[in-house]
Structure formats: C-alpha cells, structure tokens
Amino acid sequence: MARRSDVRSVPKVFEAYRTTKGKMLYGRIESALESTHVQRIKGKVNLILTSPPFPLVTKKKYGNETGEAYLSWLESLAGRLADLLADDGSIVIEIGNAWEQGSPAMSTLPVEALLAFKKAAKLNLCQHVICHNPARLPSPAEWVNVRRIRLKDSFTHVWWMSRSKMPKADNRNVLNPYSKDMKSLLKRKKYNSGARPSGHVISEAGFLTDHGGSISANVLELETTQCPEALLKYTGTSWDKNYRDYCTERKLVAHPARMQSSLAGFFLQFLTDKNDLVFDPFAGSNTTGAIAEDLGRRWLGVEADSAYIEGSRGRFKLLRDQGKKSGVRPRTRK
Numbered sequence: 001m002a003r004r005s006d007v008r009s010v011p012k013v014f015e016a017y018r019t020t021k022g023k024m025l026y027g028r029i030e031s032a033l034e035s036t037h038v039q040r041i042k043g044k045v046n047l048i049l050t051s052p053p054f055p056l057v058t059k060k061k062y063g064n065e066t067g068e069a070y071l072s073w074l075e076s077l078a079g080r081l082a083d084l085l086a087d088d089g090s091i092v093i094e095i096g097n098a099w100e101q102g103s104p105a106m107s108t109l110p111v112e113a114l115l116a117f118k119k120a121a122k123l124n125l126c127q128h129v130i131c132h133n134p135a136r137l138p139s140p141a142e143w144v145n146v147r148r149i150r151l152k153d154s155f156t157h158v159w160w161m162s163r164s165k166m167p168k169a170d171n172r173n174v175l176n177p178y179s180k181d182m183k184s185l186l187k188r189k190k191y192n193s194g195a196r197p198s199g200h201v202i203s204e205a206g207f208l209t210d211h212g213g214s215i216s217a218n219v220l221e222l223e224t225t226q227c228p229e230a231l232l233k234y235t236g237t238s239w240d241k242n243y244r245d246y247c248t249e250r251k252l253v254a255h256p257a258r259m260q261s262s263l264a265g266f267f268l269q270f271l272t273d274k275n276d277l278v279f280d281p282f283a284g285s286n287t288t289g290a291i292a293e294d295l296g297r298r299w300l301g302v303e304a305d306s307a308y309i310e311g312s313r314g315r316f317k318l319l320r321d322q323g324k325k326s327g328v329r330p331r332t333r334k
C-alpha cells in the first residue's frame, strides 16, 4: 500500500485485514458509515473509543479540516456515530490541546469541538477525564523551552459520553492498588471516625472493608505505580516499542499521534465486558483494536491512511507471538 499524504483522496472502503476478534477497514469514515460493514453494527456498539484527527489550527497533517470547517466536519459525523451505540453504550473521545499558530495562546477548538459533537449527537456527558502523562517532552517548544513563558503541556482531555444517563460501567474493573496508609489501616482495623471540617461524617467501619483496591480518580496517571493492576501489562514502553520496531524493520511510518495503550486498556475494562463490540472510526495504528483483541472484546476499526494500516498489523503479530508462548493466539489474515 502506498503512503498517502491527504486522506481526502481515499476512494472507497475495503477490509484491510481481520483477526479472531475484529476487522480493520481501509477508507474514510464518511464512506465507511454508509458501508455494510458499519451499517450492520448499528445499535450494537458497546464502546466507541477514539482520538479524532486533532483540530490543527493551520497544519493539515492528516488532510483534516481546520478551524470552523473542522467543527462542522466533526458535527456532521456525530449523529451517525451515536446511532451505532447500543442503548447503554458509550463514546470516549481523547482530544489533545492545541495552540494558536505562532502565539503562546491556546486554541479553544478542542473544547468547541467537544461541545459541537455532544450537541449534534444528543449525548450526555458522563465524565471529563484528564489523562496526565508527566513523561511528555516539554512543548510547545517556543513558549516552554525557549522563551520559558508557558508550562509544559502534559495532559489530554478524555470526554466520556453516552446516550443513556446510565451507561454500562464498572469502576471495580479498574481499581488502583491501595496506598501504604490504606493497607496499614486495613490491617489495624481502626481509624479516626466522625465529622470532618468538610461536613463529611466518616462512619466507624466504612473504610475497613478490603475492596481489592481504591477507586480510580478522574485524573489518570497511567504510567505510574498507582496504575490499576488490570493495566500493568499495557504500561511502560514495551507495547509501543514492539510496534515501532515492526514499523522500522519494514520502513513504515510509525503513527505520530498514538493513543497510550494503557488509556485504551483503562476504558475498555471500565466500560465493556468480554465479547462486547468496540469501534474506532479513526483507528490510526489500531491501539484500540489490539488492546480490545487482547482483552477478548470484538472490534472494528476504520483508518484512511494505508501506511498506518500496514504498521498496525505489527500489533497483532506481537499478540500472535505472545500467544504462541501462552497457547492463546489471535489469527490474522491478509
């Protein structure tokens, strides 16, 4: 497959590959939504997990729209994406921060995009989650490293939305390890109960039950020791390194804006069960599909750049290689 620099020229939709649990489509989401591959999953998707092309202020890296045109483009997809959801399904969208070209001012486009999308899709906002990655390199370089007048940008917004006010979700699937203090409290079986200045009244036994871990906060620091145990295998760099090695060996362009594997793992485990169906309309290197496969969820991905699709095959090669060792393996077919 040839490298395309502008995804607006991609003509039609076809199946690029499939695995035991899923299918990757090559084409633009606008066309994919009309295809039988996608039409047949209408009302059946338990989770749409995606990071859309960023609302770049001027650069057209993926051939994506900018400014007002970006807003109308995203808005035009909103209702059709929401129609794919099961009644208790969710949409989780990760949007990074954007900066105005040549100035230390932040663009409000990411937030405007969210509002436009939510309104057009008639969705409820379940929660705003911040995905903090302290290991990010300092940027935007001019204002952070050179002139030293801005702080480094180290988080992305993750917007969790749903059709119903009570979508399927279980925070027990993404528990954090208990802190040292909490572990000793559970051992001691005693703490200072009673009223707090905040007005909360702490009962005598309310904190003495071991629930297996603490409830995750809506600020995620997925690469730290406080990472939910369920995600440990997706943290660190090995998942990503294997993907990059695969691309380098084959002289393919590694995707420049991949979702953190642990972020995908977090929402897949929080909001879906085994065999549920997950959809990513802007799949890129197919982080969503690969983690879904590993977790036993069915998946469908759409990506308009053939080079990224080629690279994404590597994620499944890795799963197959791991499977050979453990005896469980996803099948991929060209």
Ligand SMILES: C[S@@+](CC[C@H](N)C(=O)[O-])C[C@H]1O[C@@H](n2cnc3c(N)ncnc32)[C@H](O)[C@@H]1O
Pocket: 007, 027, 028, 029, 030, 050, 051, 052, 053, 054, 062, 064, 255, 257, 258, 259, 260, 281, 282, 283, 284, 285, 286, 287, 288, 302, 303, 304, 305, 308
């Ligand atoms: C931010 S990236 C997604 C990265 C992905 N989450 C990952 O982990 O690799 C957005 C992707 O959307 C793709 N894209 C842009 N316009 C598209 C369209 N109209 N239909 C389908 N994909 C599109 C881009 O090629 C890009 O790979």
